[in-house]
Amino acid sequence: MENSFDFIPEGVMDIHSDEYAAKEKIIDRIKKSFKGYGYHQVSTPAFEYYDTFTALGGLSKEKMFKLIDQKGRILVLRPDMTIPIARMAAGKSGYQKYSYVSSIFRMNDKQNGMKREFIQAGVEFLGNDKEDADGEIIAIAIEILLKNEISDFQIDMGHVGFCKALLNECEISKGQQTQIQYLIEQKNLAELKDYIKACKIKNTTAKAILEIPSLYGSADKVIERASSLIQNDEMKKAIENLEKVYTILKDYGYDKYITIDLGVINPMHYYTGIVFKGYIHDYGKTILSGGRYDQLIKADGRGLPAVGFGLNVDKLMEVLEMYNLNDKPCYTDFLVLYKEENRKSAFRMASDLRDKGFIVETDGCKESLKEQIFHAAARNIKEIIEIKGNMLKVISLKNNHVYGGAIDEFMKRIEMGQLFGSIH
Amino acid sequence: MEKYINLAVAKGRLADTAVKALGGMGISFDDYTSSSRKLIHIDHKSGVRLVLVKADDVPTYVEQGAADVGIVGKDTLMESMASVYEMMDLEFGKCKFVVAALKDRVENKQKKSYVATKYVNVAKEFFKSKGKSVEIIKLNGSVELAPLVGLADTIVDIVETGTTLKENGLVIVEEICPVSARLIVNKASLKTKGDIIENMIQQLCPNQKERKTDL
Known part of the structure; x- marks a missing residue:
């Protein structure tokens, strides 16, 4: 292999500061919504036993990143958050409301630009089997967008139950059932028609099955x-x-965002009730998905009702970039420059400014001022303050105004909200 | 925001047929000719943007949402294993996937056989469903040659009339499935631009009445 220092693997990415700031802002907004509805944040290990994720079904084995520990046990990098939360919550009863913002790792061997590491933000509402919980989960998803x-x-x-119950009417093998579900999922009416004919399903049921893709x-x-x-x-x-959940969403005032597709087959296998996906106009990928899974978590030997969703934060970032909704880049308010004899007062001043909420950098002044201005402009620093004894010189990089005066005077004016040059 | 539909079609014969079919529903690309090298053609009136890509890439464009709708052969679609809605059998470009071998070949069941094909995934899936382990040899064309020169025991390929097989002394051993052009749709697009796409499907459908369900 060539020197791999300069390269990163496919499907993962560095995030530079401006983008990171924008991402963090999005995550903050999401967390605020989660918290506002009473969901509390948890975190789970970055890797767990392979068996945890395979025992319950759901994820395909090929999609997990595997590691082997010193005893030969197989570990996987967190490929999903619902299952770890299910593991955490098992055995407890009553309502449990959790939220998370975590990295998820999924293998993708096709070269199609899909991420192998991405941030997922989501909530899980456990212990509530009412439609109200389903409605709330979907309402939160909508609110975040x-x-x-x-x-x-x-x-x-x-709803995963509808199609499943219909197929239970047919006397067909498991393999045939899977094939029918697969064709329904693809909305492949042409082949479904032929396949059903070959399965010899009674007419009324066959007719109903053929309706499902549309x-x-x-x-x-x-x-x-x-x-x-x-x-x-x-x-x-x-x-x-399904109708009840929809009616609840009407009362949230969110029904205009809702469409229904009964041709959705269990995407993660563990879903038992309503399932949903979020799509944004002109963005061809699923932005969020979720549903009800009442049998995944066991409490007192029975399934613990649960519903939740996860949103792909990286995809949301792509959408916001597409719509140019991303935030301003990072900046610094003041760069305070000092000579050794003024260092102490420079530090004090910087500290005072930071207490007032400004972003302040300091640096010893050896280079020429011109050089400092050059660097400062490139890094989006708004004002340079040069300290000389009790006096200072402020250079605004926005409009090139220069102001001189006493430090005390400057601080007093800041206190009063009067700034020279730029006010942020 | 104006709603445009991006339609990905393979360059060549398939594109010619598709443009003709679209013309029938009032969507016309004035600057389109078979020999044109332009890759994007727009019909502003209907808001359809025709994107000409390589056949193998159509499923990728549609799966990733770079195109909302695509027209592609079932063979390419199966090989790509893309997650898209396969909403319509357009009933042109008909042929079939087959396993073929030399006419006088005697199968040795105790030995793993070598299968040459352009369609690695299709071949793998097919033999898996048969419970047979095989070794796949990926070739990029003239697959019929492989059994003749001893590179493989059988081939998996699409066959239209069977002439090529015959001329090379090969016979069909097994038929895998029929192939024809399909209309595929991005999963998100069907939900966010449903009305336009639905309209297009209705118009394109070769036997429109049949689309609604009767057996």
């Missing part, structure tokens, strides 16, 4: 159409459940 000034988006809701779009319409296809209690329950 709105708070990030995204308005042209769609939350596409489905059961998507506006909520009211889809629910109405789906209601006419109900063939058993399970299907009825699924539709009622």
Whole structure:
């Protein structure tokens, strides 16, 4: 291998300061929403036993980064947050509301530009089996997109129970069921039609199955159409459940963001009820996804009801860049320059300014002032203060104004909110 | 924001057919000719942007959202394993995936056989579903040659009329599945630009009535 020092692997990235600041701002906004709804942040290990993630199903084995420890046990880099939180929460009863913002690692061997490490932010609401919890989770997801000034988006809701219950009506093998689900998921009506014919499914059921790929779009319409296809209690329950969640979202005032797709098959295998995905206009990837998983966590030998979602922060960043909604770059308010004899007063002044909330850098002044100005401009420093005894000289890099005066006087004017040059 | 639909189509015959079909629904690309080297053609009236790419890349463009809709052969789609909606069988470009071998070949069941193909994933999946372990040899063209020169025992390839196979002394051993052009849609696009895409599908559909469900 050539010198690998200069290279980083595919699917991972450095984040420079301006971008990092923007990212942190987004994360702050997200955390605020989580907290506002009473979800408390947790963190889980960056790697855990492979078995933790495979025992419950859900993630494909090829997608996990594996490590071997000294005893030969297989560890994986955190490929998902729901399962670790499920592990943490097991055995406890009552409501538990958790939030997280964590790096997620997923193998991707296709060369298609997908990230292998990304930040996911999400919430999990455990112990509440009411539709209210599903509604709240989706409402938080919507609120986060709105708070990030995204308005042209769609939350596409489905229910894993509907299609499953319909397929239970058919006397077909497991393999056939998987194939049918796969074709439904792809909305591949042409092949589904042929396949179902070959499976010899009774006519009413077959007709209903063929309707599923086109059961998507506006909520009211889809629910109405789906209601006419109900063939058993399970299907009825699924539709009622979906409708209730939708009605709750209406009261949040968020129904205009909701569409329904009943052709969604269990994306992570552990979902048991409603599932949803978030899409933003002109951005071809899923930005967030979630759903209800009532059987993943066991408490007292029974499944603990749970619902949650995760949002891909890196993708949200891409969207904000696309819409040019990203924030201003990093900056520094003052660069205080001193000679050795003025160092003490320079430090005191810098400290006083920082107490007032300014971003202040200090440096000994050996280079020529011209050189300092050159560096300062490149690093987005707004003003340079040169200390000379009790006096100072302020150079505003924004408009090249120069102001001279006593330090005391300067601090007093800052105190009163009067600044020279720029006010930030 | 104005809603544009990006349509990715493979350069060449498929693009010619697609442009003709789109013309029928009032979407016309005035500057499009088969020999044109321009890669993007826009019809402002309907808001459709035609993007000409290599056939193998159509699924990637659509999966990643660089294009909302794509027209691609089932063979390429299967090989790419892209996660997209495969919403329509356009019923042109028909052929089939087959396993072929030399006419007088005697299969040695005790030995792992060598399979030459352009479609590595398709071949792997097929033999996996048959419960057979094979060694795949990836070739980029003229796959029929491989059994003749002893590079492989069988080949997996698409066959339209079978003439090439015949002329090289090969016969079809097994049929894998039929192949034809498909309309694929990005999963997010169907949800955010559903009405336009839905409209396009309705118009493009070869037997429109059949799309609604009857057996």
